Amino acid sequence: MxxxxxxxxxxxxxxxxxxxxxxxxxxxxxxxxxxxxxxxxxxxxxxxxxxxxxxxxxxxxxxxxxxxxxxxxxxxxxxxxxxxxxxxxxxxxxxxxxxxxxxxxxxxxxxxxxxxxxxxxxxxxxxxxxxxxxxxxxxxxxxxxxxxxxxxxxxxxxxxxYTLTGWVRNNNENDTLQLLKDNNSLIKENNSLNKEIQKLQEQLSAKSKEQFGNYSFDELLDILQNKYFSFPEKFFVNNTDAIINALIIFKTYYKNFCTGVPTSFFDQEEQEFLYLNICPYFLSFKLLKQEALPNNKQRYIIDTLGTDFYAELETNGYIEE
Known part of the structure; x- marks a missing residue:
């Protein structure tokens, strides 16, 4: 110029x-x-x-x-x-x-x-x-x-x-008209993109408010993060009790919940601890459900709400690769 x-x-x-x-x-x-x-x-x-x-x-x-x-x-x-x-x-x-x-x-x-x-x-x-x-x-x-x-x-x-205004010669009126048209096109495109962004933000907001039983995702997340369980020291190498919040427990034992945690004749003490102390808590939020097994036995297994909640954790970056 x-x-x-x-x-x-x-x-x-x-x-x-x-x-x-x-x-x-x-x-x-x-x-x-x-x-x-x-x-x-x-x-x-x-x-x-x-x-x-x-x-x-x-x-x-x-x-x-x-x-x-x-x-x-x-x-x-x-x-x-x-x-x-x-x-x-x-x-x-x-x-x-x-x-x-x-x-x-x-x-x-x-x-x-x-x-x-x-x-x-x-x-x-x-x-x-x-x-x-x-x-x-x-x-x-x-x-x-x-x-x-x-x-x-x-x-x-x-x-x-300096940023000085100065004078710039307009050699071609058509150039100005074209600039106006281009500017108008960019404004329309920008408005369209803003609408799309707003739509995606609304979808994301609605997703975060999706109900998991009686709670939204954010509400259930907060509840689990603030509920703690004390695990016996014998489950850990350093032989010290571990205080772990329910969200970490849910993520850590998710595969166990998918295959099911059965009742008695427990072959592992850790499994017994999960069955008696942890699974009932997740059952109360309908993340797990109880299923009948032969010989009057039962197991806790992941419920549809539990798989949806885990998927939402992945979507929001709460599940480490």
């Missing part, structure tokens, strides 16, 4: 005609748009407001400071050049200043004379203004060539370091 910056050039007038022309040429040569006080005649408040409006509409403010203070505005008792400079600062517009060096001013005195080059009416005001300018980042120049170099390098820095 070939962006052009509007650069407001401010300076005193009759003493800096060549210097301002050099700045304008450099701005144009860099592909940007100059604007400046030569479009106006300093002298009344309405014209000052017009200048302020031009500064507002510019991307960059450039000051060329020579040896003159310039015409003074009666209300503020400041020069129009200083008012422009202070206004640009107050609006946070990127500002850069080129200041004529002493050798540059000496050469101008030789060609224009002292009175046309250096401030004679308000030297104190000039020095105060110059001190303000010098307190900021400035480029001191020895000739018009230096001004052109300063303009090129500074505008390149501003293009890199």
């Amino acid at each position: 070939n962006k052009k910056l509007q650069v407001f050039v401010s300076s005193t007038y009759t003493d800096l005609i060549e210097e301002r022309q050099a700045a304008v040429e450099a701005i144009l040569d860099a592909g940007h748009i100059p604007a400046g006080m030569e479009l106006f005649k300093a002298g009344n408040e309405s014209q000052l407001k017009t200048i302020y409006r031009w500064i507002d509409e510019s991307d960059v403010y450039m000051l060329i400071l020579g040896g003159r203070y310039g015409s003074i505005e009666t209300k503020s008792e400041k020069s129009y050049t200083q008012l422009e400079y202070e206004y640009a600062l107050s609006k946070n517009i990127p500002v850069f200043s080129v200041v004529l060096s002493q050798s540059f001013l000496t050469n101008k005195i030789n060609s224009l004379g002292l009175s046309n080059t250096m401030e004679q009416v308000a030297p104190d005001k000039y020095q105060t203004f110059k001190s303000l300018v010098m307190s900021k980042i400035i480029r001191e120049v020895d000739d018009c060539k230096d001004i052109k170099l300063a303009v090129h390098s500074t505008l390149n820095e501003f293009m890199r370091d």
Whole structure:
């Protein structure tokens, strides 16, 4: 994108005609748009407001400071050049200043004379203004060539370091129309995707609220996580009792529940412990059911609710691979 910056050039007038022309040429040569006080005649408040409006509409403010203070505005008792400079600062517009060096001013005195080059009416005001300018980042120049170099390098820095609006030429109205169509298409696609996301979120929310008996998945999960059983030490290698919550027990012994935990004539003490102490608890939530076996025996085995609950645990990442 070939962006052009509007650069407001401010300076005193009759003493800096060549210097301002050099700045304008450099701005144009860099592909940007100059604007400046030569479009106006300093002298009344309405014209000052017009200048302020031009500064507002510019991307960059450039000051060329020579040896003159310039015409003074009666209300503020400041020069129009200083008012422009202070206004640009107050609006946070990127500002850069080129200041004529002493050798540059000496050469101008030789060609224009002292009175046309250096401030004679308000030297104190000039020095105060110059001190303000010098307190900021400035480029001191020895000739018009230096001004052109300063303009090129500074505008390149501003293009890199600032997000400036600038001007962009519209070469093809059809391009704009196509952009509008593409943008409208993207908006429709985005709306469609948002609806799909909302639908999936609603499905996920409904899934998490799915009833497992009298409880939702989240409610049953919380209950099992907060119910603890003490397992005898003989079931563990380190011979210490283990306090385990019901959710871990359900996940750990799920395969046992799938094949069934039968009644007496227990061939394992652990199986007996499960049958007498654990299975009745899961039966109360209908995660397990009782089945009759031959010879008046019974077993606890996983129920449909139990398999659904285990599947939901897998879906939600509670089952480790």
